[in-house]
Amino acid sequence: MNAAIDQYGGGAADWxxxxxxxxxxxxxxxxxxxxxxxxxxxxxxxxxLLNAARKLWNVPSDATIVPASGVSAIIAMLPQLVNGAKFxxxxxxxxxxxxxxxxxxxxxxxxxxxxxxxxPNNPDGLVSDRTDIENQxxxxxxxxxSFCDVCPHESLIDLASKPNYIILKGxxxxxxxxxxxxxxxxxxxxxxxxxxxxxxxxxxxxPAQFIGAQALSDIKWITQTREExxxxxxKLDVVLTQNNLSVIGGTxxxxxxxxxxxxxxxxxxxxxxxxxxxxxxxxxxxRFGLPANADDLSRVQAALEAYT
Numbered sequence: 001m002n003a004a005i006d007q008y009g010g011g012a013a014d015w016x017x018x019x020x021x022x023x024x025x026x027x028x029x030x031x032x033x034x035x036x037x038x039x040x041x042x043x044x045x046x047x048x049l050l051n052a053a054r055k056l057w058n059v060p061s062d063a064t065i066v067p068a069s070g071v072s073a074i075i076a077m078l079p080q081l082v083n084g085a086k087f088x089x090x091x092x093x094x095x096x097x098x099x100x101x102x103x104x105x106x107x108x109x110x111x112x113x114x115x116x117x118x119x120p121n122n123p124d125g126l127v128s129d130r131t132d133i134e135n136q137x138x139x140x141x142x143x144x145x146s147f148c149d150v151c152p153h154e155s156l157i158d159l160a161s162k163p164n165y166i167i168l169k170g171x172x173x174x175x176x177x178x179x180x181x182x183x184x185x186x187x188x189x190x191x192x193x194x195x196x197x198x199x200x201x202x203x204x205x206x207p208a209q210f211i212g213a214q215a216l217s218d219i220k221w222i223t224q225t226r227e228e229x230x231x232x233x234x235k236l237d238v239v240l241t242q243n244n245l246s247v248i249g250g251t252x253x254x255x256x257x258x259x260x261x262x263x264x265x266x267x268x269x270x271x272x273x274x275x276x277x278x279x280x281x282x283x284x285x286x287r288f289g290l291p292a293n294a295d296d297l298s299r300v301q302a303a304l305e306a307y308t
Contacts, residue, residue: 001275008270016296017289019277021122021147021254023229024292026176027215036206045209052216053184057152057169060161064192067204067212071146071170071183072096077198078166079104081191082140086112092281094122094144113139119156120147123256123279123287124249127154134159142166146183149174149222150229150252160186173253174225175215182208229253232290235297240288243304248285255288262286265307272303 001017017024036045050065059065068074079101086109087101097116098108106114115138119128125147133141133156141159145167148155159165166187172178182204185195204212215221229252237247240257249256259265262278262285269276277287291297 004270004275008273010273015273015275016291016299017275018291018300019275019287020178020289021173021251021287022178022289023174023176023225023253024290024296025225025228027171027211027218027221029211030214032207032210036210039206041202041204041206041209045206045213046204049209049213049216052213053169056216056219056222057155057157057186059186060158062189063160063186064189066185066187066192066195066199068183068185068199069204069208070172070181071144071168073181073199073203074168074183074185074195075100077195078142079106080198081166081194082114082164084113084139087114087116088112089116089118090121092123092279093118097142097144111136115141116144117142118144118146120151120154120251122147123254123277123285125251125254125256126249127151128156130156138164140164140166142168144168146170146173147251147253150226157186160188163188164191166191171212171215174229177211177215180208180211182212226252229290232297236288236290236300239297239301239304243301243307245304250287253290257286257288258284259286260284268307269300269303272299272306274300274303 053065075096085106087106088110089097089108115136117128117133120126141164143156145155157167160167166185168185170183171180233252236255240247246258247255248258262283265286266276266278279285291300
């Protein structure tokens with residue numbers, strides 16, 4: 001965002017940031033008891049957080065949940081969990097996995113012993129096929145479900161009960177709490193113990209323990225938010241298609257659009273102080289996050305009408 005402001009002007013309050021897949025209407029932060037700020041994270045708050053996660057995501061009873069300061073912190077540790085030199089991740093997708101493994105000397109090759117799936121995928125929203133995943137017979141299968149909270153029926157969480165599977169979950173996308181840095185690895189006790197040893201003690205903060213437990217337990221907010229995100233996604237689709245843009249994928253947190261010149265469209269929208277995401281591997285793809293409200297959607301519509 002700062003780079004766009006420097007180039008196109010205005011202040012942060014003037015811009016609509018549609019460059020991420022983060023819920024633009026985040027979970028309301030509850031008042032945090034003072035003790036969470038001046039004491040080290042303790043076991044009881046952690047247990048409350050993990051119990052909320054286990055109940056919400058229907059985590060198998062024989063799987064272990066490892067909390068961390070964001071899914072990114074877990075991704076950085078993944079190459080250390082298994083011996084090998086080859087992994088497979090199907091592109092295009094979220095690039096942090098490939099970066100983590102290649103920095104450790106691994107190579108991305110077909111049918112590798114370490115399989116990685118982003119489910120649903122970013123940026124196209126495709127969901128992974130269960131049969132395809134289970135037929136890989138890999139030494140380690142990593143399934144990133146960071147965007148799966150808008151479509152919980154697609155979750156593959158039951159695979160966490162099997163050896164050599166890791167399911168990743170987070171609070172940054174659906175709950176919109178990206179700045180809180182709270183993610184989870186759900187896996188076998190053996191892999192969990194190994195991962196925990198790399199992450200070290202007190203790897204999440206006390207405030208994150210408290211807020212996370214509240215957020216994951218708030219079923220009323222979760223249910224209502226799924227409905228609201230679905231509604232605004234449908235409205236955004238109408239605006240996009242009315243302006244001759246083809247929606248070719250996405251989830252209820254972002255939409256992938258095909259156009260003639262993605263960079264030109266992005267630049268035009270930036271001149272209207274609307275930030276989107278383009279990709280170095282496609283001149284035709286542009287991704288729209290969700291507008292926070294009707295006023296922001298109207299601004300998007302007006303900017304697109306001025307372009308077409």
